[in-house]
Amino acid sequence: MRKAPTKMSASRALYTLDRAMQERLLDRAFGAQHLQRALDYFTHAGVEGCIYCGHKLVERWDHLIPVSAGGGTVVGNMVPACQPCDDSKGAKDYRRWLAGPAKKNPVRGKPEVYAAVVARVEAYQCHFGYVAPADFRAALDATQVAQYEAFLRVVSEFRSRLAQFGLVTVPLSEVEAEQEQQV
Numbered sequence: 001m002r003k004a005p006t007k008m009s010a011s012r013a014l015y016t017l018d019r020a021m022q023e024r025l026l027d028r029a030f031g032a033q034h035l036q037r038a039l040d041y042f043t044h045a046g047v048e049g050c051i052y053c054g055h056k057l058v059e060r061w062d063h064l065i066p067v068s069a070g071g072g073t074v075v076g077n078m079v080p081a082c083q084p085c086d087d088s089k090g091a092k093d094y095r096r097w098l099a100g101p102a103k104k105n106p107v108r109g110k111p112e113v114y115a116a117v118v119a120r121v122e123a124y125q126c127h128f129g130y131v132a133p134a135d136f137r138a139a140l141d142a143t144q145v146a147q148y149e150a151f152l153r154v155v156s157e158f159r160s161r162l163a164q165f166g167l168v169t170v171p172l173s174e175v176e177a178e179q180e181q182q183v
């Protein structure tokens with residue numbers, strides 16, 4: 001059976017654009033030496049492989065607190081993860097994912113393992129003094145919030161224009177719907 005070709009989505013492109021803007025506004029300090037500090041910590045703490053499941057093949061750096069919730073790309077919020085865990089977690093907060101019903105959640109239905117993984121994560125955050133913001137806007141200063149609001153207005157206008165070509169539907173995008181919930 002052949003698969004139908006993948007369809008490009010304008011909504012997905014708008015989502016990517018929003019994510020790029022969010023990453024630009026949030027703290028970012030994760031160069032080679034930061035990455036090494038994180039790895040040194042995990043070696044010292046005896047955490048091997050994926051922080052969630054211990055899988056030896058670590059292919060990703062995952063945001064514990066997702067970008068959409070104000071999680072910066074910084075030591076204390078970036079953790080080594082295997083590809084299945086990272087894909088399954090997606091853009092969710094790590095606690096929500098670990099406590100949830102996802103098939104690939106390695107601690108699903110194992111409360112004692114859940115507690116151990118959360119304790120491991122909290123020790124890491126605490127070691128680097130990382131404090132999770134209340135939400136995306138709480139991670140920004142007033143100027144950045146104004147910039148983000150202006151960006152959203154531009155996107156909203158652009159979205160209406162795209163709707164004229166049938167590329168997006170007029171109802172609120174995921175991004176805008178999420179903004180509304182935060183209000």
Ligand SMILES: [Zn+2]
Nearest residue numbers: 050053082085
């Ligand atoms: Zn894993």
